[in-house]
Amino acid sequence: MSSRAASPSSAAFDRGHTEDMMSFLAASPSPYHAVANAAERLEKAGFRRVEETDAWDGTSGGKYVLRGGAIIAWYVPEGAPAHTPFRIVGAHTDSPNLRVKPEPDMGAHGWRQIAVEIYGGPLLNSWLDRDLGLAGRLTLRDGSTRLVNIDRPLLRVPQLAIHMDRSIYEKGLQLDKQKHMQPIWGLGGTVREGDLISFLEDESGLAPGEVTGWDLMTHALEAPAFLGRNRELVAGPRMDNLLSVHAGTAALAAVSGRDDLAYIPVLAAFDHEENGSQADTGADGPLLGSVLERSVFARGGTYEDRARAFAGTVCLSSDTGHAVHPNYAERHDPTHHPRPNRGPILKVNANQRYATDGSGRAVFAAACERAGVEWQTFVSNNAMPCGTTIGPITAARHGIRTVDIGVAILSMHSARELCGADDPYLLANALVAFLQG
Template sequence: MTRKLEFAQELIDFIDNSPSAFHVVENVKKELIENGFVELEPSENWKIEKSGKYFVTKNGSALIAFVVGKGDIESEGFKLIGAHTDSPTFKIKPNPEMVEENAFLRLNTEVYGGPILNTWLDRPLSLAGRVTLKGEDIFNPKSYLIDMDKPLMVIPNLAIHMNRKVNEGIKLNTQNETLPLVSMINEEFEKDDFLIGEIAKELDVNVEDILDFDLFLYEHEKGKIVGLNNEFISCGKLDDLAMVHAGIKGLLDSKVNNKTNVMVLFDNEEVGSTTKQGAASPMLRTVLERICLSLGKNREDFYRSLSNSFLISSDMAHGVHPNYKQKQDPTSRPVINGGPAIKLSANQAYTTDSISSAIYESICKLAEVPFQKFVNRSDERGGSTIGPISSTQLDIPSVDIGNPILSMHSVRELGGVDDHYYVYKSFVQYYNY
């Protein structure tokens, strides 16, 4: 197996072990600690040193890891890469049990982000997230991660015989038609507080101690390498766990240099980023300032450090779709396995300008990595990402990039084996430069 294939399989394993944003951060934490990083607590005084390796978390679903540079931070600044831990899915509502026809048990959900709804139908689904229990202090309840890790439910489609126009397109009602079916019930089935009971059994805790939960659906089937020549990655959550994986690996595999290297994993990008752990919050800005203060610098030095910093906002890009070629811009047409795409937008949906684009292009050339350009068709409105949102908090130069994929926001996306290794190489080169 080539190194590219090995690295792609490592990504699939990482995603398989990270069914929620909370699990993403927990798995990244473990890897950082194994590689000598020290966890910092936001409520304590920070004592950091040059060449030291540290990380801090927020809400259990966002994380900032950094390696302090050897130079003066006010003159060297920060080299940052940003990604996000969340993906489109369905979130379980409170009191979710719904009995239908006195025979079926469904769970009440609401949509998180912008999933392609029909891709979630007829697939084995499971449940993962965070459960909150009573603690000794009401302001500090206990939290536990949970992953049911079994094909627990399914969202069944409607037969074509009852919906003859289904192949002409259909709008799914997200309150009635996308609720997962969990079980058949009978007189002996304890349908009341069913989910809380299952959680209690899974965590081996008392039902009375469970206060609340943040639980999300995920596809239970593991990702795969596919294609005649093993060139594709077919997997859920490539957006944006592929960038999380490549960025963390890039940080771990780079060397300490004069600048301070930072990897930031935001949460809630798929729902606008306006949370305490999102890119629109002061989370990153606060951590960067505390790094400066902990090194004995003042606020003026912090502002000086920002003027010498750079951010790579890494979120996936749209590749040319062979079945929908007309949907792509006529001249900028990134393809899978053609290298990371630099994303541009005249209306500033992406932060890239000619200077930041030139910087990332130069990084790719040094790393011997191909690169491409992505812009939307002029008559299509594209999405945005953490780059421009972060710019509302940090006025530093940045570039938006991402690997081209197909089926973005499907329960199962399609990316390139080569691309994942390419972007990792560019990140290592960036951190090492």
């Protein structure tokens, strides 16, 4: 089902937003880069970083907290009472990929390799025979961190030649996560302990032995690109879910500076959604609740004000969903076929894999109507298991009314995903209308 609103938003994003989203994807090969890029954009809009270890004041304006691969940002209008409810755009910064193990250096038969662990639920075949870079966070001996991004061909997971495994014609490609997914990065008869980290120290201009910890992951190097006869599609990495992080950042920046808002607009972008959200930077951790409560109390609020604010709060959990696949249409619900460039999707599941209910649907429909944005509905085929998001976690942990939405894509969890070129800016327009209330 879909609906079209009557009038467009006066502060509408257009195709330029999609092009900017593509740049954001390319510049954010890890969650740490994604939140750094989001923070930079918010600072240009007047936001300032606050440290969790400092005492917070009750001043108005835009602020943000950065922790690892998560960012919480909010704008307090001038004179907002302590019990002012929040309007939250929720998203996640992580994507399925191959992550470097604690002892990374390995090899066999004259090949030098990097030991990796499978993170989340990637489509493993999409990582084969691709030129891969390496990015993430280095922790130094003094406890500080440094972002690193080797954005050139460094690694490759080579596929076995068809001549050595003709059974794939009958059985399909069978990949063992441990044996078949370790990338090569050179030649050499001897495995040298510390080789990868010393390479990264040299690339980062650090002294030998300065790096004592790391959080590193692979990324595909092909740049995001428009696709199709009329450039009506976009192919690129990490759309799940940096597309939503980018849209939420743009929407929050767009509404900041307004003191006539009835709500406090918030962006909450978490890490580790792809493996369950149970982390200090995940949606199942205390970060969001702590930030919202401290915002209430910093403005002189009491626990009663906190309870009133949370009771009036709404969160849009924005994550990618499934567009109908033309080659596998039978895998979709027969009456719900989300299509590209038809606007964001409302995600519904009666078993609470998504948090949307009827009242949440009304909130989302009203935002889309104000923005002049068409929208669609997604529900899983009854015979297929349904994925989940940060939505139910946010609703249950904080008692906040939550609505699951997103953009319909193909090839979810592939190293390279596909969406409609109009949908990123249609989502952003809807988010602006939602945050404005």
